[in-house]
Amino acid sequence: MKRHTFALGGAGLMLGISLIAAQAQTVAPTTPPAPPQFDAQQTPTFVGIADILEFKALPEYHEPDYVRAFVDAGKLPPVAERLPKEPLVYKTGNMPDGTGVYGDVIRHVIGGRPEGWNYSAGQTQGWGGIDIGLSECLTRTGPLFQVKAEELAPLPNLAKSWEWSEDGHELTMHLIEGAKWSDGDPFDAEDIMFYWNDVLIDPQVTPLNGASPETFGEGTTLEQVDAYTIKWTFKEVRPTQYLYSMAYGNFCPGPSHILKAEHPAYKDGATYDQFKNAFPPEYLNMPTMGGWAPVEYRADDIIVLRRNPYYWKVDENGNQLPYLDEMQYRLSTWADRDVQAVAGSGDLSNLEQPESFVEALRRSAEDSAPARLAFGARTISYSIYPNLSANGWGEPDARGQAVRELNRNLDFRKAISYALDRQSLGEALVRGPFTSPYAGGLMVPTSYYDDASTVYYPYSLEDAKALLEQAGLVDTDGNGFVNFPADVQGGADVEITMLSTIDYQTDKSLAEGVIAQMERLGLRVISQSQAGNQRDANEQAGKFDWTLRRNDSELITVVQNTQNLAPTGPQISRGHRAGTDGTQDLLPFEQEMVDTVNAFVGTADPAERIELMKTYQHLFTENVYGIGLTQYPGALIINKRFANVPAGTPILQFNWAEDGLIRERLYVPEDAQTTNELHPDTLPGAPGKGNGPIASN
Ligand code: GLA
Numbered sequence: 001m002k003r004h005t006f007a008l009g010g011a012g013l014m015l016g017i018s019l020i021a022a023q024a025q026t027v028a029p030t031t032p033p034a035p036p037q038f039d040a041q042q043t044p045t046f047v048g049i050a051d052i053l054e055f056k057a058l059p060e061y062h063e064p065d066y067v068r069a070f071v072d073a074g075k076l077p078p079v080a081e082r083l084p085k086e087p088l089v090y091k092t093g094n095m096p097d098g099t100g101v102y103g104d105v106i107r108h109v110i111g112g113r114p115e116g117w118n119y120s121a122g123q124t125q126g127w128g129g130i131d132i133g134l135s136e137c138l139t140r141t142g143p144l145f146q147v148k149a150e151e152l153a154p155l156p157n158l159a160k161s162w163e164w165s166e167d168g169h170e171l172t173m174h175l176i177e178g179a180k181w182s183d184g185d186p187f188d189a190e191d192i193m194f195y196w197n198d199v200l201i202d203p204q205v206t207p208l209n210g211a212s213p214e215t216f217g218e219g220t221t222l223e224q225v226d227a228y229t230i231k232w233t234f235k236e237v238r239p240t241q242y243l244y245s246m247a248y249g250n251f252c253p254g255p256s257h258i259l260k261a262e263h264p265a266y267k268d269g270a271t272y273d274q275f276k277n278a279f280p281p282e283y284l285n286m287p288t289m290g291g292w293a294p295v296e297y298r299a300d301d302i303i304v305l306r307r308n309p310y311y312w313k314v315d316e317n318g319n320q321l322p323y324l325d326e327m328q329y330r331l332s333t334w335a336d337r338d339v340q341a342v343a344g345s346g347d348l349s350n351l352e353q354p355e356s357f358v359e360a361l362r363r364s365a366e367d368s369a370p371a372r373l374a375f376g377a378r379t380i381s382y383s384i385y386p387n388l389s390a391n392g393w394g395e396p397d398a399r400g401q402a403v404r405e406l407n408r409n410l411d412f413r414k415a416i417s418y419a420l421d422r423q424s425l426g427e428a429l430v431r432g433p434f435t436s437p438y439a440g441g442l443m444v445p446t447s448y449y450d451d452a453s454t455v456y457y458p459y460s461l462e463d464a465k466a467l468l469e470q471a472g473l474v475d476t477d478g479n480g481f482v483n484f485p486a487d488v489q490g491g492a493d494v495e496i497t498m499l500s501t502i503d504y505q506t507d508k509s510l511a512e513g514v515i516a517q518m519e520r521l522g523l524r525v526i527s528q529s530q531a532g533n534q535r536d537a538n539e540q541a542g543k544f545d546w547t548l549r550r551n552d553s554e555l556i557t558v559v560q561n562t563q564n565l566a567p568t569g570p571q572i573s574r575g576h577r578a579g580t581d582g583t584q585d586l587l588p589f590e591q592e593m594v595d596t597v598n599a600f601v602g603t604a605d606p607a608e609r610i611e612l613m614k615t616y617q618h619l620f621t622e623n624v625y626g627i628g629l630t631q632y633p634g635a636l637i638i639n640k641r642f643a644n645v646p647a648g649t650p651i652l653q654f655n656w657a658e659d660g661l662i663r664e665r666l667y668v669p670e671d672a673q674t675t676n677e678l679h680p681d682t683l684p685g686a687p688g689k690g691n692g693p694i695a696s697n
Helices: 011-020 065-072 130-134 142-146 189-200 241-245 256-262 272-276 334-343 354-364 398-407 410-419 422-429 461-470 505-521 532-540 588-601 606-622
Strands: 053-055 088-090 105-110 159-164 170-175 221-226 229-233 292-298 302-307 313-315 326-331 348-351 371-375 380-386 495-501 524-530 546-550 627-632 635-639 682-684 693-695
Touching: 105 334, 105 348, 130 292, 130 302, 189 221, 189 229, 189 256, 241 588, 256 272, 292 682, 302 682, 334 348, 334 354, 334 371, 334 635, 348 354, 354 371, 354 422, 354 505, 354 635, 380 410, 380 505, 398 410, 410 461, 410 505, 410 627, 422 505, 422 627, 461 505, 495 505, 495 532, 505 524, 505 546, 505 627, 524 532, 532 546, 588 606
Parallel strands: 088 313, 105 326, 495 524, 495 546
Antiparallel strands: 053 088, 159 170, 170 229, 221 229, 292 302, 302 326, 348 635, 371 635, 380 546, 380 627, 682 693
């Protein structure tokens, strides 16, 4: 990167430069300030993949006594018949507390609300790990935080093994054989092909986490070989990166035997909207491949899930998992999740809102505290993404279009970056060694992060104002806010709407802080703060000028969802998707970012990859593709009664902790078990509206 010799000079020196500089740039870009030291409180025990799991048949299988009663009553086939030929077996040696016992419940609290169970058509179930628990995907990445660097690769899951063709263009995957959905229907390649053809490829259907065919590479195809074999064909040679994209939340197929019947391709006269909404929250026992299935829903109150009697994972003694019989989701607020986890009325929280840190730390330090709390690395970050499409994505009106043109102007983006006092933004959330100014782009905890390749525009209102002027924005009417040039929007005040969510205090605080700081710059930013579901819908549809949001994990892992690092496909990027004619009007630096990301996916050479990510980071931060705000660590809070909690589980790395923890292996020792189950001794009943759990008698 260009080294700016004057960047660290004293104020006097910089003032001198500004006088001679052609543009009034007094504070040169620099590298970001070093984050305050904050060590993770626990580190994982690093292992190989074969230490965690294998697929094999065991001589005998076991189930909870109450499930056995269903078998005895003729309501369920024997456990050996419910399991696949070779179940996924978790190794005892990798279980922190060893083989578990059955019983008890894990009580989650969430701030989201379920739209319905059609994950394939993009419906949220309210987040907080509920969809993670229902979904099983071709591969799995959440637990990779504990895998040694030299063995790092996605865990097999629904795909139990795979091999590459000699030329590296074909990947053949072997699905788990004989596994069943929670209603007993066989799981096979039909489910996979329905997900590929009628969800991913169908432009009218977008799954919850937004996967599109390009998530697996431009021009990639997928075909069925036989009932348990599928074959991918890639344009690239051995793009092992895509194995990560086949994990949560991109390749988690839904139950085709249930979904097909409502999909317009199979149901005469059905619309896509009807398909999407065919499985509202009141539709219970939706078939799942996950450890639990939903058996009760009460609006704004609770979702209860009971164990899936067909779950296809076991421990080494042949005990069918999960160990926990029930999972509850209280429908409350995210802040309440922290409060309840600390108090012991909830069981788990990802402490991610710095506003709660001090109180949570204080309470958890007490001997009588019901939960343990452990901070991890600085993996939570926030950015603003300006909408960079000028060819119609989201169909902006004339004002919106004028803002898009501004967003595409580098001076304008730099002005915003210079105008942000990130130190104060972070300190307004919490004081102490937590938050740190964030330049945007790759995050410090990834091994690909390179400080010297990171361009940081430090706080300087003077520079920001000069750059705004350079972008043609001057306060012509003297009301304190800059105007468009006379020939744009009649020279009206520039007004920018900023999309964000009201679901988190942190998002609200940051949005308020940014708006106040932009006001100091003379830029009027109007808050468009919405419930999470609505925000997500507007974001997906491109209906925003700027969007302020918490970042996703590709900026932490790089190897996972690598395609999402740049606008590599028409529907992939947060800030820049294809316009009304289907094309992407990428700026030259965006095209370079795309090429860099594609080159990264296309090579396995470690040294080359490191260099490519330096280039990427430089392109991203110098051009302010996204405007970084703040970064900080989060803590996992989990009730002390749970055993098998892996040390050093991060709240967010390859996935959220709800995946990383491997909840199907968590258990509660007998002497610590509670009577908190709401539907003891029951199992999910038949899928349908108004149905519920069933008893054996
Ligand atoms: C929400 C929460 C996160 C995590 C995820 C899981 O986004 O804020 O802490 O629980 O859901 O999807």
